[in-house]
Amino acid sequence: MCRLFAITSQDPLTPMVALEALNVMKEGHDGSGVGLYLSDLAGDFEPYKDYPILSGIFSNAGMKKLDDYMLARGFRPKFERAIRPAKPAPAGTPRRDVYLISVYDYPDDWKYLPKAEVRLRLMLTRVTLRQMGIEDGSMMVFSFWPDTIMLKEIGDPLEIADYIDLNDRNILARNILSQGRQNTNYAITLYACHPFFVQGVATMTNGENTAFVPIREFLMSRNFPGYVGYQSDSEVFAHILHYTYYNLGMGLEAYKHIITPLKDDELARHPETSRLRLLKHTCRPLIIDGPNCVIGFLPDQTLFMVHDSKKLRPGVIGGKPGIYCCSSEICGLDAAIPDRDRDEDFQPMKYDIVYVDKKRREIKKWNQWEPFTHPH
Amino acid sequence: MESMGTLHPSTLSTKDLHWRILWNKDTCTLCGRCTAVCPVQAIELGVHRKRTVNVPLGIKDSPATALSVYHGIDQRTDPAFACVGCAMCSMVCPNDAIVPVLNEDVDKQRFHINTGGIPRRRGGRRNAPGSFLDQIKFVRISMLTDPALDAGRHEFEMRTLLGRILPPEEALKFSRENGWIPPVREIYPLIVGSMSFGALSPTMWEGLQMGVAYLNEELGMPVRMCTGEGGCPPRLLRSRFLKYVILQIASGYFGWDEIIRAIPEMKEDPCAVEIKYGQGAKPGDGGLLMWYKVNSLIAKVRGVPAGVSLPSPPTHQTKYSIEESVAKMIQSMYMAWGFRVPVYPKISGTSTVLAVLNNLARNPIAAGLAIDGEDGGTGAAYNVSMDHMGHPIASNIRDAYLNLVKIGKQNEIPLFAGGGIGKNGNLGANAAALIMLGASGVQVGKYLMQAAAGCLGSESDRCNICNIGQCPKGITSQDPRLYRRLDPEHVAQRLVDVYLSFDTELKKVVAPLGRSTSLPIGMSDALGISDRNAAERLQIKYVV
Numbered sequence: 001m002c003r004l005f006a007i008t009s010q011d012p013l014t015p016m017v018a019l020e021a022l023n024v025m026k027e028g029h030d031g032s033g034v035g036l037y038l039s040d041l042a043g044d045f046e047p048y049k050d051y052p053i054l055s056g057i058f059s060n061a062g063m064k065k066l067d068d069y070m071l072a073r074g075f076r077p078k079f080e081r082a083i084r085p086a087k088p089a090p091a092g093t094p095r096r097d098v099y100l101i102s103v104y105d106y107p108d109d110w111k112y113l114p115k116a117e118v119r120l121r122l123m124l125t126r127v128t129l130r131q132m133g134i135e136d137g138s139m140m141v142f143s144f145w146p147d148t149i150m151l152k153e154i155g156d157p158l159e160i161a162d163y164i165d166l167n168d169r170n171i172l173a174r175n176i177l178s179q180g181r182q183n184t185n186y187a188i189t190l191y192a193c194h195p196f197f198v199q200g201v202a203t204m205t206n207g208e209n210t211a212f213v214p215i216r217e218f219l220m221s222r223n224f225p226g227y228v229g230y231q232s233d234s235e236v237f238a239h240i241l242h243y244t245y246y247n248l249g250m251g252l253e254a255y256k257h258i259i260t261p262l263k264d265d266e267l268a269r270h271p272e273t274s275r276l277r278l279l280k281h282t283c284r285p286l287i288i289d290g291p292n293c294v295i296g297f298l299p300d301q302t303l304f305m306v307h308d309s310k311k312l313r314p315g316v317i318g319g320k321p322g323i324y325c326c327s328s329e330i331c332g333l334d335a336a337i338p339d340r341d342r343d344e345d346f347q348p349m350k351y352d353i354v355y356v357d358k359k360r361r362e363i364k365k366w367n368q369w370e371p372f373t374h375p376h
Numbered sequence: 377m378e379s380m381g382t383l384h385p386s387t388l389s390t391k392d393l394h395w396r397i398l399w400n401k402d403t404c405t406l407c408g409r410c411t412a413v414c415p416v417q418a419i420e421l422g423v424h425r426k427r428t429v430n431v432p433l434g435i436k437d438s439p440a441t442a443l444s445v446y447h448g449i450d451q452r453t454d455p456a457f458a459c460v461g462c463a464m465c466s467m468v469c470p471n472d473a474i475v476p477v478l479n480e481d482v483d484k485q486r487f488h489i490n491t492g493g494i495p496r497r498r499g500g501r502r503n504a505p506g507s508f509l510d511q512i513k514f515v516r517i518s519m520l521t522d523p524a525l526d527a528g529r530h531e532f533e534m535r536t537l538l539g540r541i542l543p544p545e546e547a548l549k550f551s552r553e554n555g556w557i558p559p560v561r562e563i564y565p566l567i568v569g570s571m572s573f574g575a576l577s578p579t580m581w582e583g584l585q586m587g588v589a590y591l592n593e594e595l596g597m598p599v600r601m602c603t604g605e606g607g608c609p610p611r612l613l614r615s616r617f618l619k620y621v622i623l624q625i626a627s628g629y630f631g632w633d634e635i636i637r638a639i640p641e642m643k644e645d646p647c648a649v650e651i652k653y654g655q656g657a658k659p660g661d662g663g664l665l666m667w668y669k670v671n672s673l674i675a676k677v678r679g680v681p682a683g684v685s686l687p688s689p690p691t692h693q694t695k696y697s698i699e700e701s702v703a704k705m706i707q708s709m710y711m712a713w714g715f716r717v718p719v720y721p722k723i724s725g726t727s728t729v730l731a732v733l734n735n736l737a738r739n740p741i742a743a744g745l746a747i748d749g750e751d752g753g754t755g756a757a758y759n760v761s762m763d764h765m766g767h768p769i770a771s772n773i774r775d776a777y778l779n780l781v782k783i784g785k786q787n788e789i790p791l792f793a794g795g796g797i798g799k800n801g802n803l804g805a806n807a808a809a810l811i812m813l814g815a816s817g818v819q820v821g822k823y824l825m826q827a828a829a830g831c832l833g834s835e836s837d838r839c840n841i842c843n844i845g846q847c848p849k850g851i852t853s854q855d856p857r858l859y860r861r862l863d864p865e866h867v868a869q870r871l872v873d874v875y876l877s878f879d880t881e882l883k884k885v886v887a888p889l890g891r892s893t894s895l896p897i898g899m900s901d902a903l904g905i906s907d908r909n910a911a912e913r914l915q916i917k918y919v920v
Contacts, residue, residue, distance in 0.1 A: 287893055
């Protein structure tokens, strides 16, 4: 089962922290993919927080295509980190021309657009580039969003990091998601590699999602152009959260009630029966049927972790003020924050959702039996 | 003068009949029970003359003929009295001396059951033994990457919804603004299909109602039963058990005078109202209760005179267009209960199902769509309607579901499938297959009659005399001498058995697929079939 590790820290960290934690949990991933999501950036990218950053993998032809496309639409490159690996590729890792992290300035005519329109256009740009890349294999685009970098590649996490000299590149972040993948989706494709990202929502998951097809059908029929992909059954967890956050205007509590609603007889005993029943009925196709552990970040940089009732080996959250981790295995947490108070570690059970907000002062726990107080 | 040996075109021998009675003279005790029990008088006392030739030894006496008489039974060969194969004779025979057997030949009887120019009418089923649903397999077994679940010990929530479910955005908006939200029922996905009080005997109906009440109140299974078009007994209308009942209104409006008058006295709202526009067994044909069964009780409940046949029109006569039928009728029925009761139409399987569905999708309150496929059963219909009219349920449900997916309303209008589910006994598997093709639940009638009451009908044209009220088991008869054979308590007990075993079977299907937290509606990736065309048509896996 895939290994997941997430960290949020007051002080900027190198992504190596997360990759080393994945390495401790190595027996659970098979080199079929490593994925990194970085936000609240520091280092070289700190000055460009307000500008969208494009992350992806490109062939030389793809770079040309990208430049043509972006320039034609009025995006002006501000800063770029194009990683062209010089070392021999690790066994099993395809040879790529460029791993690109490129900051753009917005087109002039975007300046006075409402925020929602800017969000939509950024997402559409990413989806269009992705589609252009699928046609001829010249580019893979993982994110195009302010203050966000994503890296994905096939191979062992540490070997990949060494291959692209990740440690030496002054790419730092305060929020990191990392996944070491164990392939259960038949084909090894990078678009099946977690974390998944859409408009500031990023999640990664382990475990099989047996309700995948009806969930995918529901999401795709919302006619939102960002609900595409689905090379992995786990991509729906990011999209459900996105749907909850943007379309329903609700937060993590609602997300928990949507993906793992209380049973009918439990709902009857809940203080807010009618509201929750309405949510359960109307979002019925989004009920997951795990076992799944979902870890992710909200657009407001809240780190969260949630499980369904079938997750027999839950993930763990722990840390100390200023730095907290979610990890699919305790050994990952031990590797990253050995000097924490272990008594404060918490493994959320089927009714719980845990989160750490941007202040990073404490772990907040919320249980589905508590009043549902956050309709946002 | 006509000679005694004249053969009429419809003169048949026992060899020409669909069912032949085999009778054993040696074991028969001449008790007469078989002739007494036969619902169609196919057998009668026979006095047979037997001639034997005695050939004595020697030459003194010459061979002589001896005539003797023996008694037994005769099978009548008049098509009007042809054996229906119910085998009640075998059931009552103390010595197993008699049994009906299927003619191995194509019988000639079928060409003559139209005396007087009236085509054959009967009750029962399509008499097509094959089941397409039986061919569907569940192939997505959870192995290693995710755990298969323990059907016996894991927690499952196998409920479904009946009612118009709003899109989440709209529902939350209405909730915030205290707007009206359509009523939605959480029910068990196996519904007792519409069989009317009248089509069924009082004992059968009572048994089903008792079983349903027990399932709800003692076992916590929210099972619902549809009345069919025959009204509802007044006491039930005024009881708390009405909440387990789906009231059906059809084109004859039988019983609705009584129902409307009872509304002010109702303690509970009914579960839902089903508007019947068609049924699978006789699509495009109205309901029919033949005069044999319209006794004074049935007549009172339905608000009609006794002793006359009750054919419902093929369509609702006051409605001349789909706008009227769907929009106005649904709205009227909602209005009757103050918009607290879901109202949905039921149609026969048809290639025009998407036209109906699209109309419902545009209607803001239609609470679902029930589709009854060609294998649906009936108490009375013309043979040709039953055997040749209608649409298979699987592709109808699949098309309807995929169409809803296309317009994003797959959660808003629940589809219910009926017709031939469990026709060969595979109730759990057939229901699960339809649910994974997109149905929110299934409606079952014949299976329950067979399993809960011992209906003798089969797909080989056995019995099928529900229409004339001669049901030998008392299930579809209004004759007290017949329906007293059926103990409602036993029916209730068997119904509970059926639901409990179905529940286990359903779990045995979904657990290996890794599903437990919600009914796997539309989980088509779990389905496979070894027929490439069918796989392509239903968009499921082709497996060999």
